[in-house]
Amino acid sequence: MKQEERLDDFVGGGRIRCPKCAWRPRKADRWSCRCGCAWNTFDTGGQCPQCHRQWRHTQCLRCQGWSPHEDWYTEKPAGA
Ligand SMILES: [Zn+2]
Ligand SMILES: [Zn+2]
Structure with a gap:
């Protein structure tokens, strides 16, 4: 099994x-919103996909x- 990241x-x-x-967060990590939704917050720029x-x-x-949230980015997302 490979150990490399x-x-x-x-x-x-x-x-x-x-x-x-x-x-560093992985794609499989999940954050929880107060509405009960669990999603990867970096996929949406910190916005809950359920209650917005x-x-x-x-x-x-x-x-x-x-x-x-913006402090997590070492480079600003292009076109943000
Ligand atoms: Zn930390
Ligand atoms: Zn929510």
Whole structure:
């Protein structure tokens, strides 16, 4: 079994990481909204696909710290 990390497994090709602990979220990771929806928040720029709540801060699943959503991007998304 391969131990290497494939960038394809990470959201944003590895360009997204926690500003506090540098943890990189994977495509399979899920965030929970208060409405009960679970989705990958980086697929939608922090917006819940069910109730359309815009989450301006995103919680790290490793260090549990909250950071402004845009601070997670090491490069700004093109055309945003
Ligand atoms: Zn929601
Ligand atoms: Zn973190």
